[in-house]
Amino acid sequence: MKNVSATVGLILNEPLLWEKGQKGRRGMDVPAADVPPAGIDAGLIGEGPDFPDLSEVDVIRHYTRLSQWNFGVDTGMYPLGSCTMKYNPKINDTVAATPEIAASHPMLPDALCQGTLKIMYELQDYLAAVTGLDAVSLQPAAGAHGELTGMLIFAAYHKSRGFRRTKILIPDTAHGTNPASAALCGLQPVPVPSGPDGMLDPEAVARLMDEQTAGIMVTNPNTLGLFEENIIRIAGIVHDAGGLVYGDGANMNAVMGVADLKRCGVDIVHLNLHKTFSTPHGGGGPGAGPVCVVEALRKFLPVPRVVRDKRGYRLDGNCPDSVGRIHAFHGNFGILVRAYSYIRCMGAENLHRASQLAVLNANYIKEKLKGELHLPYDRPCMHECVFSDLWQHAYKVSTLDMAKRLMDFGYHPPTIYFPLVVGGAIMIEPTETESKADIDRFIEAFCEIVREAKEEPEILHGAPHLCKVKRLDETAAARHPCLTGC
């Protein structure tokens, strides 16, 4: 292979700070105190940890080296299906770091933070426009948190009509967070099998939908990367039986400005700003999962809400039907600013184009790799395509082996073994931010791995070979985590 992007070169080892420290080293000099020490009884504080002594250069090298063991979208292509690991433009961080925005205190009175309230108000409007729905809460901190908010709204809606419904329909292609969020709200998930074409079957929904069922949670496009073509009929069936339709909009990157979710029959949808709207993602950092609803559900949205009247923007907490507050202050405000900056930089036309390119890139990979890897659902896909390792079974090579080997070629592995309806799934989502040349290199790497699987499978069994950390015992790593770096 020519032009392999990474993994040969300098990866520096780095011990723990405790091993590295040397008595007497110092990072900075603190001037001698010119007042007598406060009379704190040492016995009250007790023995502190024996912190290592380190110089400034020790510390800088330590953290810089550790940062180089990591992989992120700024390092290379990260085709993690269902996660939309697109490049996050740096302008978003710059805007969020503007002192007037970053230093604005969450307890400022409305009159003193009209600018930050305006950002939130306009972001609500933009997200309503992108989904086609009517009202938005920016509070939820993640996709799953948005789902939980949505399920609270389902419950509040049914309660307001005098019923308590106990079940919820969830397709077998759903993201694992869907049944978990529903169960947290006391709803019993009822799985709906998808059809042989990977689509949700309206007949199956009609059979399961009854007076005890609060509604359905549908991921669209679904986790096979396919658009649920029967969504309007399915929504009709659910509405006729008094239920609501929850849309899991984590995959909105495929349909921004293309599909109007309200016209699809969706009543509530969450968006993942840390996926579709280009805010940082993963590493346990803050995210945001705003929830958009149709007019009839507006009154149930969390409080406080940003509203606008003659005097300007203000936070409104006076909403008696609200499900209440679900995040401190205003949600993850710094993330909201990044998404706002992204949407303002792109404009409606370019958001639409981003979705078109995301879909084009995924279909390009699907067509180029479908002679190499088994493609269980051979039809046009949306933002991602799902293969399996069926053809590699003959060489005793698995999805895990191929995913690990990709790291030797400098790529983050795709999502594997998900969705569960495909055995040995390999779910590839390139996003719109990869160039054709980069996607071609990725395809070339995958073709090379498929060739190795046939001719030199032992290479794959031992992969990765070039990474800092080799093949982990993943079970032991989960069962006996060693947190001291041993």
Ligand SMILES: *Cc1c(COP(=O)(O)O)cnc(C)c1O
């Ligand atoms: C990522 C994702 C979620 C969960 O979002 P988090 O922000 O990780 O909680 C839910 N559904 C789908 C389809 C997703 O891809």
